[in-house]
Amino acid sequence: MTGASAVEDIVKSEYAHGFTTEIESDTLPPGLDEQVVRAISQRKGEPEFMTAQRLKAYRHWLTLREPEWAAVNYPKIDFQAISYYSAPKRPEDAPKSLDEIDPVLLETYNKLGIPIEEQKALAGIAVDAVFDSVSVATTFRSTLAEAGVIFCSISEALRDYPDLVKPYLGSVVPYTDNFYACLNAAVFSDGTFVYVPKGVRCPMELSTYFRINARNTGQFERTLIVAEAGSYVSYLEGCTAPQRDENQLHAAVVELIAMDDAEIKYSTVQNWYPGDERGVGGIYNFVTKRGDCRGARSKISWTQVETGSAITWKYPSCILRGDEAVGEFYSVAVTKGRQQADTGTKMIHLGKNTRSTIVSKGISAGEGQQTYRGLVRIGRRAEGARNHTQCDSLLIGDRCSANTVPYIEVKNPSAKMEHEATTSKISDDQLFYCRSRGLTEEDAVSMIVNGFCKEVFNELPMEFAVEAQKLLSISLEGAVG
Amino acid sequence: MLSVTGLRATVGDKEILKGLDLKVGPGEIHAIMGPNGSGKSTLSHVLSGRDGYTVTAGSVLFEGQDLLTLEPEVRAQLGLFLAFQYPVELPGVNNTYFLKAALNSLRKARGEPELDAVSFLRLIKEKLKILHLDDSLLKRAVNAGFSGGEKKRNEIFQMALLEPKLAILDETDSGLDIDALRVVAEGVNALRSPERSMIVVTHYQRLLDYIQPDYVHVLARGRIIRSGGKELALELEEKGYGWIDAELAA
Numbered sequence: 001m002t003g004a005s006a007v008e009d010i011v012k013s014e015y016a017h018g019f020t021t022e023i024e025s026d027t028l029p030p031g032l033d034e035q036v037v038r039a040i041s042q043r044k045g046e047p048e049f050m051t052a053q054r055l056k057a058y059r060h061w062l063t064l065r066e067p068e069w070a071a072v073n074y075p076k077i078d079f080q081a082i083s084y085y086s087a088p089k090r091p092e093d094a095p096k097s098l099d100e101i102d103p104v105l106l107e108t109y110n111k112l113g114i115p116i117e118e119q120k121a122l123a124g125i126a127v128d129a130v131f132d133s134v135s136v137a138t139t140f141r142s143t144l145a146e147a148g149v150i151f152c153s154i155s156e157a158l159r160d161y162p163d164l165v166k167p168y169l170g171s172v173v174p175y176t177d178n179f180y181a182c183l184n185a186a187v188f189s190d191g192t193f194v195y196v197p198k199g200v201r202c203p204m205e206l207s208t209y210f211r212i213n214a215r216n217t218g219q220f221e222r223t224l225i226v227a228e229a230g231s232y233v234s235y236l237e238g239c240t241a242p243q244r245d246e247n248q249l250h251a252a253v254v255e256l257i258a259m260d261d262a263e264i265k266y267s268t269v270q271n272w273y274p275g276d277e278r279g280v281g282g283i284y285n286f287v288t289k290r291g292d293c294r295g296a297r298s299k300i301s302w303t304q305v306e307t308g309s310a311i312t313w314k315y316p317s318c319i320l321r322g323d324e325a326v327g328e329f330y331s332v333a334v335t336k337g338r339q340q341a342d343t344g345t346k347m348i349h350l351g352k353n354t355r356s357t358i359v360s361k362g363i364s365a366g367e368g369q370q371t372y373r374g375l376v377r378i379g380r381r382a383e384g385a386r387n388h389t390q391c392d393s394l395l396i397g398d399r400c401s402a403n404t405v406p407y408i409e410v411k412n413p414s415a416k417m418e419h420e421a422t423t424s425k426i427s428d429d430q431l432f433y434c435r436s437r438g439l440t441e442e443d444a445v446s447m448i449v450n451g452f453c454k455e456v457f458n459e460l461p462m463e464f465a466v467e468a469q470k471l472l473s474i475s476l477e478g479a480v481g
Numbered sequence: 482m483l484s485v486t487g488l489r490a491t492v493g494d495k496e497i498l499k500g501l502d503l504k505v506g507p508g509e510i511h512a513i514m515g516p517n518g519s520g521k522s523t524l525s526h527v528l529s530g531r532d533g534y535t536v537t538a539g540s541v542l543f544e545g546q547d548l549l550t551l552e553p554e555v556r557a558q559l560g561l562f563l564a565f566q567y568p569v570e571l572p573g574v575n576n577t578y579f580l581k582a583a584l585n586s587l588r589k590a591r592g593e594p595e596l597d598a599v600s601f602l603r604l605i606k607e608k609l610k611i612l613h614l615d616d617s618l619l620k621r622a623v624n625a626g627f628s629g630g631e632k633k634r635n636e637i638f639q640m641a642l643l644e645p646k647l648a649i650l651d652e653t654d655s656g657l658d659i660d661a662l663r664v665v666a667e668g669v670n671a672l673r674s675p676e677r678s679m680i681v682v683t684h685y686q687r688l689l690d691y692i693q694p695d696y697v698h699v700l701a702r703g704r705i706i707r708s709g710g711k712e713l714a715l716e717l718e719e720k721g722y723g724w725i726d727a728e729l730a731a
């Protein structure tokens with residue numbers, strides 16, 4: 001057994017969560033035109049302003065070209081070959097309790113190790129389970145309602161609280177922002193809406209489990225979280241997907257808005273199908289996530305653990321508009337096999353004395369390719385702004401690669417910037433040392449990797465940290481012998 | 482306990498061990514001394530199963546089992562321990578967590594129940610006391626940023642916790658000043674027992690002022706060319722290794 005053979009096996013380990021649930025879907029045929037955009041809006045029973053906005057986005061999208069600047073390679077996507085809407089059958093009969101939920105669906109969650117019942121009992125987490133494109137299970141709504149917190153699907157929100165949604169939707173990520181965000185604005189299927197009123201501390205961690213399921217269906221999630229002055233909310237997003245042949249496009253948009261003294265903590269564990277050994281069939285993940293610290297002393301933290309997808313293109317960002325606002329980005333990204341990731345963050349300092357922290361941990365194994373791409377911009381008015389950036393890369397084997405591309409723009413001379421970057425390898429010496437103490441090579445790799453990621457895991461809520469560690473171990477399973 | 486017969490090993494094309502014989506009985510302490518390049522570290526590494534060495538002839542039996550066919554972790558589970566000449570740093574891996582995982586993997590392999598956090602903490606507190614170590618090293622990452630002396634002490638601490646049947650101390654004295662050397666040697670002495678054998682590999686005699694061996698062997702050019710009691714070490718100290726070369730040439 002050598003370090004090299006360990007690496008071979010990491011690379012070859014099969015995707016543990018790959019399986020397809022057989023549920024009949026009410027799916028639109030592949031293709032995209034104005035008819036399709038109207039049909040989506042209609043099926044969701046949206047107010048007219050939304051239909052109009054979708055069409056505006058669609059027309060703008062036609063004028064845009066796919067971005068090519070990211071360090072990722074993939075065959076050109078045929079946007080006419082994708083089906084833009086898929087809902088589990090009987091969308092009108094929304095389930096009232098778990099008994100009403102399709103047992104096949106529940107079994108899927110069980111296979112993923114996230115049974116809804118147990119989560120309710122153990123973690124006290126409200127689960128808005130998104131299966132394909134429509135929410136099929138929402139729990140703990142009453143507890144949240146008592147606190148005045150709205151936690152529902154974005155389609156419901158558009159129907160029930162259109163006046164609340166309208167001013168915020170698209171205010172952080174406008175449809176003109178980029179190619180994928182624009183596409184999302186035109187065809188988004190469903191997603192989550194959270195509204196936390198003034199001064200309210202959300203009584204529980206909010207969690208949505210996403211799952212891509214219908215064959216060859218693009219997933220265009222839309223998430224909007226609004227935290228009013230002095231409020232706090234922690235939101236968890238976790239995903240796994242079944243094994244499949246076709247490449248799947250996922251282009252989500254997440255918008256966060258924090259008013260004066262509000263705090264939003266957004267945590268993601270992502271484990272989408274990365275493709276087979278040759279990289280065939282994995283998910284393309286082109287996501288736009290952005291938080292707007294609109295109020296003074298507001299705070300937005302992004303924590304992400306990314307182990308899946310064939311291609312990841314993702315830069316959760318913070319606009320630090322309010323004075324003394326705080327932005328944080330903690331990330332662990334794993335690429336193995338033929339996975340490619342171009343990920344990082346943007347911290348835009350506009351307000352005075354704004355602070356941001358970036359901690360990025362990249363792990364590459366097999367032929368995995370990874371690029372950290374980060375922008376820190378200090379605006380002219382951002383007196384006393386500070387940023388600390390730390391980018392560490394860990395390489396396993398000698399066929400993978402890691403790049404760090406930091407962009408720094410400072411327009412105010414009082415700003416303080418720190419940037420640290422390291423690249424290291426798991427050495428044969430480290431593996432032998434652990435093995436001579438009785439640990440298997442697999443345990444040794446998992447221990448070293450978890451040690452490397454500790455600073456980020458510490459930022460995750462407890463239950464999620466455990467899940468993230470488990471996921472990392474599964475990802476690197478068979479890393480060894 | 483351990484029986485090495487006619488052991489030959491190569492690194493690349495180069496033969497380092499050229500027919501080495503060694504027998505270690507229960508509770509015995511054997512010192513292996515030799516000049517640089519004589520094969521001391523190769524012997525430690527071959528016994529513990531490190532990659533990069535090819536055994537071309539000979540056998541190694543540990544309590545009757547053929548050690549050479551076993552993975553390093555299996556050797557550890559059987560009760561073999563190597564104190565490294567250069568202990569390896571594991572940044573981010575907490576020392577206590579590492580030790581608990583190591584001990585439990587040994588216990589599991591032996592069919593013993595794994596220790597829970599509370600009993601494990603009790604156990605390490607007890608071991609720290611025996612070795613007169615303070616508990617600050619438990620909170621740090623394994624060997625990361627440790628001084629040379631701290632690293633060697635941590636090795637002895639691991640040995641105390643894992644309770645091997647046979648410990649190989651590979652140049653444990655290298656890079657230590659006299660005070661650190663004394664602390665480490667006292668630790669080793671505290672761990673002497675009729676059931677525990679040790680092979681102390683060293684370049685200098687001074688370690689043997691503190692750890693009294695039962696036997697001393699001189700390793701040169703890949704073979705043990707002389708064996709004797711502890712007086713042999715003193716003779717070496719006096720005459721130097723040049724004397725061996727002269728004798729081999731004759």
